Amino acid sequence: MNLLRHLRPEMHIWKNIEMKSIIRISCVTLVSLLWYCPPESVVMAQEAENIKVRLPIILEGDLKTELRARIEAYVATVHGDIGERVMKGKVLVTLDAPELGATVLRRQRMLQQAQAKLSVSEGMIEIANAKLSQVQAARQEQQALLKLKMSVRDRYSALVDGGAVQREMLDEAVFAVSAVTAAIAKVDADIVAAQADIGAAVNEAEYAKSGVDVAKAELRHATVQDQLRQIKAPFDGIITERNVDPGQLVSPTNRDGKPLLVIEHVNVMRGVLTVPADDAEMVQVGDPVKLIGFSEAGKVTAPGGGPLKVSRVSQTLDMTTRTMRVEIDLQNTFDEKMGRYQFLSGQYGSASIIKREDN
Numbered sequence: 001m002n003l004l005r006h007l008r009p010e011m012h013i014w015k016n017i018e019m020k021s022i023i024r025i026s027c028v029t030l031v032s033l034l035w036y037c038p039p040e041s042v043v044m045a046q047e048a049e050n051i052k053v054r055l056p057i058i059l060e061g062d063l064k065t066e067l068r069a070r071i072e073a074y075v076a077t078v079h080g081d082i083g084e085r086v087m088k089g090k091v092l093v094t095l096d097a098p099e100l101g102a103t104v105l106r107r108q109r110m111l112q113q114a115q116a117k118l119s120v121s122e123g124m125i126e127i128a129n130a131k132l133s134q135v136q137a138a139r140q141e142q143q144a145l146l147k148l149k150m151s152v153r154d155r156y157s158a159l160v161d162g163g164a165v166q167r168e169m170l171d172e173a174v175f176a177v178s179a180v181t182a183a184i185a186k187v188d189a190d191i192v193a194a195q196a197d198i199g200a201a202v203n204e205a206e207y208a209k210s211g212v213d214v215a216k217a218e219l220r221h222a223t224v225q226d227q228l229r230q231i232k233a234p235f236d237g238i239i240t241e242r243n244v245d246p247g248q249l250v251s252p253t254n255r256d257g258k259p260l261l262v263i264e265h266v267n268v269m270r271g272v273l274t275v276p277a278d279d280a281e282m283v284q285v286g287d288p289v290k291l292i293g294f295s296e297a298g299k300v301t302a303p304g305g306g307p308l309k310v311s312r313v314s315q316t317l318d319m320t321t322r323t324m325r326v327e328i329d330l331q332n333t334f335d336e337k338m339g340r341y342q343f344l345s346g347q348y349g350s351a352s353i354i355k356r357e358d359n
Contacts, residue, residue, distance in 0.1 A: 052352075053275060054351070054353075055351060055353075058272050058347070058348055059271055059344065059346065059348075061269065062266070063237065064262070064264045065234055069095065069228075070252055071097060072250070072251035072252070074095065075244055075247060075250060080092045081242055083240075084238065086236070086238070088233055089232055091230045092261055095229040096229075103222045104219070107223075111215035115215075118209055124197075125198060128197035128200075131197065132191065138190075139184060139188065145180050153176070153177050156169055234263070236265060237264050239261055242261055244261065268303050268331065269332045270311075270327050271327065271329075273325075274321065277322045280317065282353075283324070284310065286356065287353050288308065289310060289353055290351065294347070294349045302328075303329050309328070313325075314326070
């Protein structure tokens with residue numbers, strides 16, 4: 001007991017020392033926290049105040065299309081595979097359908113025949129016009145001759161009464177007038193016949209021309225059908241799906257329903273957000289956007305190099321999910337060394353829509 005009495009003062013001394021140390025350490029810690037925390041917490045608080053909404057975002061290609069066969073045929077060759085970058089107009093799939101090529105040749109021959117028939121009809125029009133010109137010139141000659149014969153007849157008629165000209169000469173002059181008049185009547189008939197020939201030739205040419213038009217239309221249709229053997233890339237992009245191989249029978253209504261190829265244009269990506277109905281009215285086109293959860297998210301720009309902004313707002317709510325679709329355009333760069341794009345279609349992350357300074 002005496003020993004304990006002697007130890008108690010020392011124990012009190014140690015307790016005081018420990019308490020002072022704890023207080024000193026706590027003060028140092030508190031000062032450290034006050035020193036380091038305020039800037040970050042202030043920034044985070046400011047960002048939180050400026051954020052309208054933060055939501056998950058999924059990236060999609062700016063353009064996406066499914067390539068399908070429009071005719072029933074066997075696949076001859078496939079000129080692309082997944083991950084391959086293709087240019088607009090490149091032939092990706094060739095179908096084997098020789099009957100379509102034969103149809104094109106047949107339509108070409110039919111067009112040539114129709115054009116030859118039209119040429120003949122146009123030649124008949126020229127011949128008929130030439131004949132009409134000829135008989136019209138002949139009528140003018142006969143008309144001039146008729147005037148001459150009539151003047152002779154009239155002169156002889158005046159001279160016969162005075163005995164200066166014999167009656168036979170007058171009769172011959174009268175007969176000559178009658179002959180020329182008959183010749184003019186025949187020429188008039190020839191003119192009518194030539195005009196009828198022209199009309200018939202024109203009708204035949206019109207019919208032949210319509211035949212040419214029909215033949216051209218049939219050739220165009222056959223050519224278009226034959227061109228369907230080649231399935232081409234509709235735009236610059238990358239093949240993201242392939243469901244076709246050489247020798248495969250394809251048709252517009254494939255049993256499995258899968259497309260032959262899927263192409264996406266990913267040079268520009270669409271970031272898609274689904275904004276809940278309660279927050280939909282806060283989001284506007286042009287609002288600044290900040291990406292979260294993407295590599296080098298701070299370096300992402302809009303197409304053309306500008307800052308990220310809300311590009312499109314659907315202005316309507318989905319009846320099932322009660323959300324509004326919002327899209328953000330992003331520039332997607334291709335890394336030649338890595339052989340891939342910066343962003344991938346289907347990639348997930350988060351995006352914060354920031355309040356604008358003018359709001």
